[in-house]
Amino acid sequence: MTAVRNVLFVMCDQLRRDFVSCYGASPVATPNLDRLAERGVRFDHAYVQSGVCGPARTSYYTGRYVNSHGATWNDVPLSAAEYTLGDYLRTAGRAATLAGKTHVLPDTEAFARFGIESESERGALLREGGFTSIDRYDGHTPPGAGSRYAAWLRERGYAGADPWSDHVIGVDDGGRIASGWQMRNVHLPSRVAEPHSETAYMTDVALDWIRAQGETPWVLHLSYVKPHWPYVAPAPYHAMFRGADIGAIVHGPQDGTADEHPIVRAYREHDECISFAREAVVRHVRPAYMGLIAQLDHHIGRVLDALAAMGRLADTLILFTSDHGEFSGDRGLGEKELFYDEIVRVPFIVCDPDPRADATRGGADARLVEGIDVVPTILDALGIAGAPHRIEGRSLLPLTRGDTPADWRDAAFSELDYGFRRARRVLGRGVRECRGFMVRTSEWKYIHWEGFRPQLFDLAADPRELADLGADARHDAVRARMRERLFDWIATGKRRTTIDDERVECLTDAHRAHGIHIGIW
């Protein structure tokens, strides 16, 4: 029997793996995340299924690749036909509870077509990606109706119709209120006290809720909107790293040259890349980003302490990860997307309380894991059946419990749809002509771009992915082989989702039992 009764699935937004100190040299120390890693397994090669919030999260919540769930970018509603973690938990009488961000957009067309009231219980679940929301707050805009954050701020004296814009991302610039949207202002502290910041608030929401559960088992998705922009941190975190070592700013020889891949070059015309191409901007913004990470780590520590005090560390599976990383000026790029490790390779810690996992505690695991593994891992931990005809990820519990499955994956996959980005117009592409597919093995990363040459990186010789071999004639054979891998992957995506495997097995060659006698003499 498993010891797992509860699940805490913590996600950050835009947290880079190499800004977490248990992953090696990090410009910011994260002692509490390191403490979590000491209690569990740190996965060193964890990949998200897209380098941008919406599709990456949808893969986390459905256990399916982007090409399967179809929510290819932030603005794409999650099809009502997709099943999420909450749906699977409900089959066992449990619920997936949400505190924070999901980025899920409701499939309102399906609501209308199926006569589902948005405010009904069914509608609410579909709106929230299957989560039962205690406080949904997606960040980077004023908190919506699903969150108490704005009202809570007003109760604490932050007056006005929009305390988020005025206080949370507002800064005092010599008597004048300035906006944290402008990165020039992120050296100044937020106009809320630290305990009233987004990270502190959502931690409080989560801990209050966990305490209220008492001995009732629970599954909570605590989903922070930080360290995502606007990069305004509250005091003292805003100033903690100003003047400190911010780590290397990596540049490759092809950056911005004619040899660079045309899609990467097109991304350089985005506002964030124009800004982050300037080293002064990077040096100004990274300390704030690091401050937000340090603050986050502090609150993760509060969560761990609270769980320990409640005795919950012994029966709670904890998963910690991020939806994607952040360029922060590396390669002269800003923000996210594309397929470099800064973006698609994320921190990923699994703390499995089961005694069978004792032998792996504090260890690192180099095997390839993916965001789609979260749902099957949670279901496995709780002894709830998944749906192998839909779920494309795999449970990580064999790994945390010391097994070495012979058939563990030897490639990870990620996708991008840049149809909504300026790059599409720069390149003169149609809205349905902007797809990229990445396959990453132990040796190579290969990216297929619709309508353009591929990218290829030799991860052994060039772990920073600085030399794109996508047009290098000496690597024709590698590219052909990697393209084969991509083809085999996409051709085996789970498209037959309306019938389960047991039923297929049962119906195989069974027409006679149903009175249908084909071709008998």
Next chain:
Amino acid sequence: MTAVRNVLFVMCDQLRRDFVSCYGASPVATPNLDRLAERGVRFDHAYVQSGVCGPARTSYYTGRYVNSHGATWNDVPLSAAEYTLGDYLRTAGRAATLAGKTHVLPDTEAFARFGIESESERGALLREGGFTSIDRYDGHTPPGAGSRYAAWLRERGYAGADPWSDHVIGVDDGGRIASGWQMRNVHLPSRVAEPHSETAYMTDVALDWIRAQGETPWVLHLSYVKPHWPYVAPAPYHAMFRGADIGAIVHGPQDGTADEHPIVRAYREHDECISFAREAVVRHVRPAYMGLIAQLDHHIGRVLDALAAMGRLADTLILFTSDHGEFSGDRGLGEKELFYDEIVRVPFIVCDPDPRADATRGGADARLVEGIDVVPTILDALGIAGAPHRIEGRSLLPLTRGDTPADWRDAAFSELDYGFRRARRVLGRGVRECRGFMVRTSEWKYIHWEGFRPQLFDLAADPRELADLGADARHDAVRARMRERLFDWIATGKRRTTIDDERVECLTDAHRAHGIHIGIW
């Protein structure tokens, strides 16, 4: 302005293209289909998206490839998330009416999940694949609750609980009632008179309904269950071709040998292939199959005559096709599936009443068309907007109206999921490891089989597809090129279906307008 007010979409089940006389030497004359072809365009290279009823029909009804709609085989429910012809017509206040077969299975899991009552109007539409059914009858089992056929037979004196089994597919064998399921009995006539047969009944249903519409425009899917097995024909058709020329029985040098593709060889262990491998069986069954085709042709003639009498030929778009073909002993195979032209290349006639189509009347068109073209053709004819973010087919009206679009497709695609077939067990495959994908260009047909070598046919040198070059070392380059085509096709399948293209265009690079200021200094 188009002259099209009504649409008649006629489908047969399991009708081979080369058993229709307007397509060349046919062992059975089809003067009425030939008459239809004289009024329209006969497409010579029309491909279905799967060589089996369910997925082929779902592609016809959704305008989407099988890998997109997910109903990969007969027993797979049609996802409630898919849009069909009826959905698109309803946006314009019109309906798609059904008389006959669809093979659509309801997505009952979605009904339960979304709280849709099966008997509600919404439920009925989802059950019937978006069609408003006047008489749904899927054939090869006793007519279900959606059809009046059983009651209608009883009203005509065919007594009993199941007049279909007892009379329609029953035969008198020297005083004893024998079953048409046994192919040895198909030289005997059905125990119903010809006007009471399935084909006659459904023609009556359709004509009565069309007459009742008067001058109200309509869209009718008249979907015959014949010449699909059981191969019992009513008199005089049962005997019409007995002793006649039944056409060649084609065999290839690799048939049944170790050189044959392992999946084809596994199919030989199916009952129908065991039977049809015997020439005596083919010689016994084909005359009945031909009789059913001749009868069908007669009733198509009745429909054309009725439309002419009502003046409806001038304003009715008529599409005639089949969901797939039939081996009928060629290659020693029976039934359907796999990717040979006997199965996936179907008769396809479009009769466009618009005067702009006058120049193409009676002509043949060699361009590649697909079953997925039916929905966009109907919508185009009626001036109803489709959904380019979902529909993967193209309107054929430019072709019927004499255009030569420079970007017309140069490849057709088809798929197979044999996970439900005995062949899967013969080959020791799992239920999710049984997919095949075909790409056919003007020169080559290439088939990718999951877990097995591909098949390749040189259509110029070997139009009967007798020499499988899938393992021929001299064709490595061709196979690599065709595999690229397949990859590009599958990688561009329409997966982003919950947002339309206009909305994507509108949202492109538009975050600033929504108050989100990314990466500005």
